[in-house]
Amino acid sequence: MRKELYVYLDGKPVRVTIRRYGEKDFDALIDIQRESFPPPFPEELWWxxxxxxxxxxxxPEGALCAEAEGRLVGSMTGLLVRDEQLEGAHTWEAATDGGYIRNHDPSGETLYVVDICVIPAYRKAGIGKWLMSTMYETVVHLGKRRLLGGGRMPGYHKVKDRMTAEEYLAKVVAGELHDPVVGFLLRCGRVPVGVAAGYLEDEESCNCAALMEWRNPFR
Incomplete structure (x- = not known):
């Protein structure tokens, strides 16, 4: 899989390649994490x-990266899971095997998002949205039912004393509150289906995540 396209960065067209990543990209992928999540973010949580x-x-179909101006600037990773694998307490650790995806099941009907990341200098160019769109194409190509993942809600900590995480998500969807991550996922076509408490250690989100899906329109 290889896709060539242009994005606009600071008013200038920039050519971007979206493709599968391989072993030769590992150092660059870790650099993306380092640049996107600098200290005090724990180094052990980088890829x-x-x-x-x-x-x-x-x-490999779920291992995507974005390349611009001679360097990797973003990545997105997924795995396939069965519905039974998502039952019970829904956490990132359980759904993704702590990022190792050894629980990947080719017969699964859900493409589950492990991670999406774009370095700060390119975040306004729409590369994250193109990575998401390419993963939707993967869902269609493989004939799967949907894409699902947990999104951070970094604005929730500001109002946690006044409302539940579910109420916060509803107000963001209604346009009454703004959340940068949930807003990004909505602009990508994702639809909220619930909130997972204790999803991932994340002080800003109060350890909660918005579970948001995209359904294959051809199924």
């Missing part, structure tokens, strides 16, 4: 080469 090797071995 490591063992995780990346599992991604490209178990589900």
């Amino acid at each position: 490591n080469k063992e995780q990346l090797r599992e991604h490209v071995t178990r589900f």
Whole structure:
């Protein structure tokens, strides 16, 4: 899979390639994490080469990266899961095997988002949206039912004393509150289906995540 397109960065067209990542990209992918999540973000939560090797071995179709101006600037990773794998307490750790995706099941009907990341200098160019769109195409190409993932709600901590996480999400969807991550996912075509408490250690989101899906319109 290889896609060539143009995005606009600071008013200038920039050519971008979206493709599958491979072992030769591992150092650059870790650099993306380092640049996107600098200290005090824990270094141990960045991708490591063992995780990346599992991604490209178990589900290469779900290992995507974006290249611009001679360097990697973003990535997105997914795996396939069955509905039964998502039952019970819904956490990022359980759904993604802690990012190692050893629970990937080719028969699964849900493409689950492990991670999406774009370095700060390119975040206003729409590359994240193009990565998401390409993963939707993967869902269609494989004939799967949907894409699903948990999105951070970094604005929730500001109002946590006044409303539940579910109420916060509803107000963001209604346009009464703004959340940068949920707003990005809405602009990408994702639809909220619930809130997962204790999803991931995230002080700004109060450890909650908005579960948001995209359904294959051809199914």
